[in-house]
Amino acid sequence: MKEYCFGIDVGGTTVKMGLFRVDGELLEKWEIPSRTENEGKAILPDIAEAVQKKLEERGIEKDSVTGIGIGVPGPINAEGIVPHTANLGWGYKEVTRELTELTGLVSKGGNDANVAALGEMWKGAAAGHKSGVMVTLGTGVGGGIIIDGKIITGANGAGGEIGHIHVEDAVDWNCGCGNQGCLEQLASANGMVTLAKWMIRQGADTKGTTLQPETMTAKDIWDAVKADDAFAKDVAERFGKYLGLALANVASTVDPEVFVIGGGVSKAGPVILEYIKKYYLKYTFRGCRGAKFVLATLGNDAGMYGSAKLVLEQ
């Protein structure tokens, strides 16, 4: 009988490793470094070794392990193949095949934002729901769409790329993706700062603000919002407009039960949901007005949970 599985979240600097019971209880988590030098050749062998050691340490037989789920920062297709992942050094890589060869265990892979969404749906903020959309407001804006418990991966691995929904015609600088006016340019942690500076250039009223344009962070902006800073609140309105608009458009497409907001920016707390919901309700289709908005609860563990769920489901 299968009792255990591994949920692994590969990042650019560390690999988060989780040993789970098949019911979703996280028994132990630890980290190993991501050795991205030499085209990231050591990453999968390092993971395999860590898995092997953990099994020996706990006296767990391989027969009782369902497998290894692995989340990677980039596109990965249904066959577990990554075409290219810049921040791990990988070129074309058959991730799950290699991991299975190295460990003798079944392996299943997913994109990091997608597995984080799956994790929050399984054991986090959206547990108990069948369909949900997670938005991760970090350095960029990531997203994951879960329908009937399954990730919408997309024909090109671009399912849930919510950060690249076009929300503003007036943006005249490029997003990392090459387009102009993407949500990520204005609503990520960096994007909020860019947005505030852009509003200043456009002549926004900054009288009395405590924000320092040269050094402010997204956290500073939200702290100022909570301190009733008028300019910061104007920035939050625009942030809310862009996210509310993007999520309303997502709702008209997949109509989820719940939206989960996570990532560094979400640490500002429930206030961010107020600004997002205000504009979501303005723009969304009538039938979708009842969607719930919740803050993510698994933090950096979401990817491990989702990766574990991925391999349990296959």
Place this chain on the structure above:
Amino acid sequence: MKEYCFGIDVGGTTVKMGLFRVDGELLEKWEIPSRTENEGKAILPDIAEAVQKKLEERGIEKDSVTGIGIGVPGPINAEGIVPHTANLGWGYKEVTRELTELTGLVSKGGNDANVAALGEMWKGAAAGHKSGVMVTLGTGVGGGIIIDGKIITGANGAGGEIGHIHVEDAVDWNCGCGNQGCLEQLASANGMVTLAKWMIRQGADTKGTTLQPETMTAKDIWDAVKADDAFAKDVAERFGKYLGLALANVASTVDPEVFVIGGGVSKAGPVILEYIKKYYLKYTFRGCRGAKFVLATLGNDAGMYGSAKLVLEQ
């Protein structure tokens, strides 16, 4: 062994009935009137009678029939329950349960735009693809999302409500849904005419146009585009911008292999795809640039095909 099924598309004036082989061959199609008076009480009994007669006429045993798929113009949930359908006269109605009681055959129901999408994916313009999005440019703008061969119905039956994606902040009149700036207000058959009149009010250059503002139709606009009418081409650009933007945002959400464009407006032919693709490529995420754009091929039969597929799949 099951050899046959029925695919039925209920509209506000007629019910389109199709008898199919289970491999998807349409053996016969015919229509009966939609008797919407008296809260549409007669609609399902009329359908049941028509099914019964067809079986007798052809000497088909019920045992050899998989069931009846039925598409309805409005939301219908996974249990086949319609909360309310204005243009059929129905209030709360357990459509599939009633149809099964009346016929003794399994029944499965779907929204008309969604089953049309499923039909085009199965036997129409997108046959052979796993994922696709259909947009129906008719009186309004309908949509259907198919992922891995399944309809994305949505938590509130609002999956694929692409017509209500917000695309224009400057619109100051209401959509049927109550919002302002929906795609449907500017890109349906009626919406294109509204768009052209709005552009004239905004001071568009109409010099030399053959279009008559008081009487023009979407077909007139596309005919003028083909005749190289400058104003009509400006209208087509704006139409393309709104649709291209909306579909780019859909792509960042579900990343389909193919977009199918159908409905009355699509009869203008491949020229409409040019205008849509131009702006789709401008706004879409890099990974989604390869999506195909095709014109629907099943016309008014798409709903029958999709309804048949629905019951074959359950």
